[in-house]
Amino acid sequence: IIIENIPNKIKIYHYPAFANTIQTQIKPLYENMLVTFTELNEKIDIYSNTQIFLTNTQHQLWFWLGLFCALLATLTCFLIGYILYIKNQKDIKNIENYTKKLLEGEIPEKNPPYWNEFENIHQYFFQFNNELNEIKNFTEQVEKGQFDHDFKIFDEKGILGKSFADMKEGLKNIFIENSLRDWTNEGLAKFGQVIAKHSDNLTILADEVMKELVHYLDINQGGFFVIEEKNYTEKLYLKATYAYTKKKFLEKEINKGQGLLGQIWQEGEIVYLREIPENYVFITSGMGESTPKSLLIVPFKNNQQVLGLLELASFQEIPLHQIHFIEKVAEILGQFIANTHSKK
Known part of the structure; x- marks a missing residue:
């Protein structure tokens, strides 16, 4: 049968000769094709379903993998944070203990930090x-x-x-x-004892005072001069020396106004020299004779009346507190000699 489609007309041709061919060859082929297409459709469906399953499975795997990674990262961060917390707590505890010891008045030892942050x-x-x-x-x-x-x-x-x-x-x-x-009080007490012990002999007293004074002040030499009246004339007499060996005009008697000592007697003022007059005085030591570096002359008085002089020479400058001390000693000597004169 042949059907010819002509516009507005349908013609059907019948060929009996092909009927047997169609029944024996084409129909089985057609049926095989239908079976094949059916199987193909089934395989396509199976493949599609498999792809859908794989896709869903892959999505689920990625989801669970992401969730696992997130949990792992969270756990890792927690562990690291916990470790840091423990370490930092130890440092904070050290600082707390350090501060506590400071408040208790102690000086704590240094503790090394656990982390560089501290x-x-x-x-x-x-x-x-x-x-x-x-x-x-x-x-x-x-x-x-x-x-x-x-x-x-x-x-x-x-x-x-x-x-x-x-x-x-x-x-x-x-x-x-x-x-x-x-130092001053101890020295004054010592010289008070010396004066009390030798108050009956001015010569011995002068020697002891001079010796103690040179030793106590750690100076090199000194002289003790007293004003006495002889033949109705007052003169300055050398009563005691310590460590003197040579002195220009080492006079036993000095008139008022004569030389440096006589001038100081006349003026009644303390003299402290850092420049010693040439050939005025020498100090003898193991190195030979040398000019002292400083010279102190202190008058001892009573009611503004000069009763004697202390002359002290040293290789070193005499500090101010020693000068004040010598002044106090001179005051004591002035009172003692004045009392001695009044008794006479």
Whole structure:
């Protein structure tokens, strides 16, 4: 059968000769094709379903993998954070203990930091610890009365640094003043005992005073002169010397206004010389004879009346506190000699 499609007309041709061919060859082929297409469609469906399953499975795998990675990352961060927390807590605990010891008045030892994040803080605490040790050493030296150590607490900067520097200087001055006061009182007591012991003999008294004075002041030599009246004339007589071996015009008697000693007798004022007149006095030592570096002449008086002189020579300059001490000794000698004269 052949069907011819002509516009507006359908023609059907029937060929009996092909009917058998169609039934025997084409129909089985067609049926095989239908089976093949059916199987193909089934395989396509299976493939599509497989792809859908694989896609869904892949999405699920990625989801679970992402979730696992997220959980792993969260756990890792938690562990790292916990470790850091523990380490930092140890450092914080060290700082807390350090501060607590400071409040208790102790000086703690340096503890090394566990993490670099606290290194600067520990370094600052270590520097502060050094400053506290400086303060501790400073107080120990102050207790011993030693101020010659070079303490620079906080580098003498800031309020505390400047305050400690001022305190150190103030304590040093107070200590020096107290030491000089004790030294003066001890010396005056010693010379008071010497005068009381030898009050009946002026010559022995002059010798003992001169010897004690030279030793106590650690100077090189000295002379003790007393004004006495002989033949109705007052003169300055040398009563005692210590360590003198040669002196120009080593007079036993000096008139008022004569030479340096006579002028001081006349004027009644203390004289302290750092430039000694040529050939005035020599000091003998192991190196031979030498001119002293300083010369001190102190009159001892009573009611402004000069009763005698103390002459002291030294290779070193005589400090001011020793000069004041000699003045006090001269006052005691003036009172003693005045009392001796009144008894006579």
